[in-house]
Amino acid sequence: MRDDSFMAWDRAFARRAERMRASEIRELLKLLDQPEIISFAGGIPDPALFPAEAVREAYDAVLNDPALGPQALQYSVSEGYRPLRSWIAGYMARRGVICDVENIVITSGSQQGLDLLGKLLLSAGDTALVTAPTYLGALQAFNPYEPRYGIINPMDNRSPAAIAREAVGSRIALAYVVPDFANPTGETLDEGARLRLLEMAEALDIPLIEDAAYEALRFGGKPERSCLSLDLERSGNIDRCRTVYCGTFSKTIAPGLRVGWICASRSLVQKVVLAKQAADLHSSTINQIVMHRLAASIFDAQVGKITPVYARRRDAMLAALERHMPPGVTWTRPMGGLFVWLTLPAGLDGADLLEQSLSEERVAFVPGGAFFADGSGKNSLRLNYSLQSEATIEEGVRRLGHLLGRVQGALPRNGG
């Protein structure tokens, strides 16, 4: 009897947990430990580039400071460490977003920002507008709140009315985009696309979540203006902006400290602070104080140190793709960030290919299907270049090219 009832209880929430199924990315990360595997599966910074010495000095200085030391180990306010929020407000201002410390709340990475925004903005059955593909972690953050997904393409000219019609009976609650060097495609939206997104959000009267995780990792060229800065130009006041900017130090300084932020209107920030308090009281006090020291002292130098390294690896990957990919395979040419996105001939499935790639070529990547809320995109895959040397990138892409050549040769003609 007890077994049965216990199982019933277990089933009851298995149903709920299903919607948060294990991230294929995280599962794949486990492969990194296997010898001989060349992994393009990660989405993480190169640990050799972490500012290790500066981090050590910062923890030491904070813990040796008679005032900051005890403060760093104590509970703190949910909105975050004020000097860090203030530094971030200055950083945002340098990027065209004139705002106040009250427009900033610290989150545990930008991932937590997405979770808190999902909690505040989504009710079961609401529609969240996303691109296809989009960041898998955003889908995972939103899924527990049981939205439907609507697909938007910032490059097309579909009218907001058409988008609203497709939502049929569901309240459209938010739109989510990664405008710079997107995960997974590496693509960047131009100003026209950003303005169209803003106009759509305005016409639908919804918040626009701008995930800026990779924004600082630009390899050259003129930075695009953020959606929030364009919004601010139109509305004239940060507190009347509908764009919600999610930033992070994970790609620039180090992800292990878990420090990110949201910059938005004061009224939204106040609500995020309440959701944050309910979720985990506050982000680690000591890490926030340390991150403030690091940001204030080495942020620009650190970005200046890592971007040329990632740029050379991007170059190596694009050159290797040019050399080794068979006809019919296409890819993006990112101006920053960590990823190149491959589109395979129709009929190929990235997930099947991964199995083959691991066993026959010892090369790992992320199958593209995981990034599509609508179940499409199976003939695509994501390659990361931030973790491997240029020589290893050449070798891994060469092997992958061989595999694709073999597989493609075996494909029936005309998709038959």
Place this chain on the structure above:
Amino acid sequence: MRDDSFMAWDRAFARRAERMRASEIRELLKLLDQPEIISFAGGIPDPALFPAEAVREAYDAVLNDPALGPQALQYSVSEGYRPLRSWIAGYMARRGVICDVENIVITSGSQQGLDLLGKLLLSAGDTALVTAPTYLGALQAFNPYEPRYGIINPMDNRSPAAIAREAVGSRIALAYVVPDFANPTGETLDEGARLRLLEMAEALDIPLIEDAAYEALRFGGKPERSCLSLDLERSGNIDRCRTVYCGTFSKTIAPGLRVGWICASRSLVQKVVLAKQAADLHSSTINQIVMHRLAASIFDAQVGKITPVYARRRDAMLAALERHMPPGVTWTRPMGGLFVWLTLPAGLDGADLLEQSLSEERVAFVPGGAFFADGSGKNSLRLNYSLQSEATIEEGVRRLGHLLGRVQGALPRNGG
């Protein structure tokens, strides 16, 4: 036009955010900065007792270690740092809970454990069973998932069938208790009450959330067995237990690192790991590695250092209450933890009293009403003794006693 639509959008989620209204506790914490205020409002450890030197050494050792240093700054797995999980499994075993590392997931404080459990277990309209009063942070963690609350009293003999009847049409989804030195009452459940809770959870076929935040802060006497250890004795296997134990290092080592854990059946822990991944990927890597060093080296010594200090402050508070409280006021006599709970004569309102106390006596506390899910308990208040010296406790309670004497004298007789 734009104004109107923007305001409509704003109102739409103001409605949702209302259910997460600002914590009265957090608001009150702001008073701690005012001079001359004697605050019994906090619920936080004394920063003078933090193991500052050991913490400094631990960060230094981790960041100087050629393998651990870069690992500490990198992304890590959602379930947490394995050596820390393994240390916690050993700690749980010492407390009668034989379990495996797979039964442990690291959370950002026990507060995040409550949020993730709410997310997994509660659907809108479900009933969460809580005591009255209960931990305010648990209500805040659960509120976004829109439960109703049912009140349980582990000391009474109400049958599970009666509890189920009261839920009228709502699915009972979980029960939540703080069995040791509860926040806010300071009270501890005896083994009989714990067994009745387990039997109730079994009869209702629901998980029992055991918030053990204060468990290690025992001032003397024989420790009670945890609900999870009693559950394990009955079920014979941790993976068939329905008790979900939430632990934390916040009250023993330091809250600023945000490291807690959940210990439960493997199947529940796996689901929490997925929810954790969606919520913030993982807790701070460096803080987990540092906390492992601290736990393994100083945990018992640190608990041995802080409990006698808190015990003397508890003694000072109980003695002062005895001396200064007017007749009609009663209070708890905690065997551990951070709080004493006062019950005032009916007709007095703790929230009104706080205003008066701040202006006339410069003493702060938390009005009890905030801790009741059912809106009752207004004639109660929570006093914290962990942050003040024994002399300050005597002075603060003396002032509070004077105020209560005055106020009570002005009360109409027979509650008229």
